[in-house]
Amino acid sequence: MSRLDILKTNAESIIGDEDMMERIRAGKKLKIKLGVDPTRPDLTFGHMVVFNKMKQFQAMGHECILLIGDYTATIGDPSGRSETRPVLTDEEVQQNSETYLDQAFQILDENKTTVRYNSEWFRKMDFSDALSLTRQMTVARMLERDDFAKRYASRTPISIVEFLYPLIQGYDSVMLQADVELGGSDQLFNMLVGRALQKNAGQPEQTVITMPLLVGLDGVKKMSKSLGNYITFNDSAKDMFGKIMSINDETMWDYYRLLLEVDGEALKRHKLEHPMEAKKHLAVSLTAMFHSLDAANHERQQFEQVFSRNKLPDDMPVFSWREIAGEENQLALTEVLSRTKLFPSKKEVRRLIEQGAVKLNEEKADDPFQPIEKPEQEHILQAGKRIFVKIVA
Numbered sequence: 159m160s161r162l163d164i165l166k167t168n169a170e171s172i173i174g175d176e177d178m179m180e181r182i183r184a185g186k187k188l189k190i191k192l193g194v195d196p197t198r199p200d201l202t203f204g205h206m207v208v209f210n211k212m213k214q215f216q217a218m219g220h221e222c223i224l225l226i227g228d229y230t231a232t233i234g235d236p237s238g239r240s241e242t243r244p245v246l247t248d249e250e251v252q253q254n255s256e257t258y259l260d261q262a263f264q265i266l267d268e269n270k271t272t273v274r275y276n277s278e279w280f281r282k283m284d285f286s287d288a289l290s291l292t293r294q295m296t297v298a299r300m301l302e303r304d305d306f307a308k309r310y311a312s313r314t315p316i317s318i319v320e321f322l323y324p325l326i327q328g329y330d331s332v333m334l335q336a337d338v339e340l341g342g343s344d345q346l347f348n349m350l351v352g353r354a355l356q357k358n359a360g361q362p363e364q365t366v367i368t369m370p371l372l373v374g375l376d377g378v379k380k381m382s383k384s385l386g387n388y389i390t391f392n393d394s395a396k397d398m399f400g401k402i403m404s405i406n407d408e409t410m411w412d413y414y415r416l417l418l419e420v421d422g423e424a425l426k427r428h429k430l431e432h433p434m435e436a437k438k439h440l441a442v443s444l445t446a447m448f449h450s451l452d453a454a455n456h457e458r459q460q461f462e463q464v465f466s467r468n469k470l471p472d473d474m475p476v477f478s479w480r481e482i483a484g485e486e487n488q489l490a491l492t493e494v495l496s497r498t499k500l501f502p503s504k505k506e507v508r509r510l511i512e513q514g515a516v517k518l519n520e521e522k523a524d525d526p527f528q529p530i531e532k533p534e535q536e537h538i539l540q541a542g543k544r545i546f547v548k549i550v551a
Contacts, residue, residue: 164214165367168207168416170343173350174365178338181362188220191336191364193276193327194262195227196254197246200390201261203444204372204381207416208340209265211369215338216270223334224262226255229277230326261391264448279333280326291325294358295351300324303347328352336364343368344380372416377406395449396473399457400544402441407433410440418443438462464546470538474546475500479532482549491518492526495539498547507541515542 162179166172181188192212194205216222231251246254259273300321301307309316324347331339331352339349346368353363371380374387381388389401405413414420414428418440428436438458445454463469475498482497483489491511496504510516511526517540518530530537537549 161218165211167214168369168419169211170368170370171346172365172367174353174363177362178365181337182218186337188215188337189334190215190220190222190338190340191225191331191334192223192340193225193227193230193330194258195231196251196258197231198383199254199257200383200392201258202381202383202388202390203413203417204342204374204388205262205391206265207369207372208342209262210417210419211340211367213266216267220338221272222266222270223272223274223336224259224266225330225334226258226273226275227327227330228252228255228275229280230323257392264391274334276326276330276333279329288322291329292322294355295325297321324348324351325355328355331364332356332359332361335361337362338365338367340367340369342371344371370412370416373409373412375401375405377409391448393448395445395453395457396460397544398448399441399445399454399461402444403437403461404543405437407437410437413440413444465543471546474538474548476548476550478550483532487532488529490526491516491523491528491530494530494549495541495547500545500547501541510541516540 190212192208212222228251232246301310306316327348328351332355339352341349349366356363374381376387379385389398414425442454442458445457460471464471477498482494492504492507495507501507508526511524514522514524516523519538533549533551535551539547
């Protein structure tokens with residue numbers, strides 16, 4: 159497979175591929191830019207798609223720059239959103255930046271990665287510099303961007319600072335003199351702005367490579383923490399394995415292709431397997447990347463014990479009744495589960511109960527206010543497919 163074929167693998171679009179290959183054939187060590195805004199403390203499997211592409215460039219010996227958008231994170235990229243992002247404090251951005259690097263280097267080669275921060279140049283700019291930058295883009299051009307156009311048409315507010323975001327991301331490419339920029343397909347507009355600004359600055363225009371957006375656990379929308387359909391690099395082996403097993407069969411093949419980078423022939427072989435076996439193989443492979451093969455196989459064994467043999471898992475969390483209820487001898491089901499701190503909110507607990515997804519001692523419990531008595535020995539509670547809790551006297 160040629161170098162271009164390798165770099166085209168899984169890419170959704172490449173703009174300027176001929177320029178890129180001409181530079182490679184000339185023996186130039188390319189500067190590959192991948193920007194991430196540390197808006198949340200965890201990276202998701204969606205980030206792995208573009209990290210995998212950068213890793214290919216690393217293997218070819220190019221300079222790979224992981225640009226931490228510590229300055230842009232305080233603005234927020236509106237890509238694919240219908241509203242303005244909340245503003246983060248400098249302290250939140252710094253904490254998130256540190257965790258991003260720890261997580262990113264689980265995929266990328268730390269020794270072959272240059273880390274830069276866009277605050278290096280933006281904190282030195284004054285207002286006249288910002289005005290000079292805005293002169294390079296028109297409002298009409300900005301409204302060509304799909305999410306801006308939709309919000310403008312629906313009269314949803316768009317702040318001026320959001321208009322500046324594509325310019326800021328594009329200016330990063332000028333400052334880094336990037337030869338290639340990587341990003342999700344929702345970043346195409348921003349990366350094309352980078353090409354325009356480089357041209358205005360008299361620089362060679364960067365090649366733009368967009369990668370598909372990974373579908374989340376719901377099998378419909380892109381993976382996003384705000385939508386709750388995500389898997390993070392920091393998930394426990396138990397949660398990671400269980401979440402992967404929860405995706406639908408069609409989504410599974412995208413994970414094989416985009417995360418494990420399985421080629422066409424191998425994918426055909428997996429499609430000949432029973433879907434459940436193929437999904438277990440996927441879950442073991444991905445969980446082992448962030449934990450260990452032993453941990454991944456242990457979670458497979460626990461999964462099979464619960465779902466295939468209808469047995470209880472060996473390692474469910476255990477709480478004493480005193481931890482949950484104090485001196486009380488009776489407590490509502492919603493309170494019992496929410497006090498375990500295993501759920502994001504009491505509202506989520508109530509939703510699971512009302513949907514019939516909760517069992518008490520193997521019997522369905524669908525009343526949020528059902529009284530739970532102090533157990534003589536123990537209670538076993540199951541919520542959804544993955545959460546088991548033992549409460550002992």
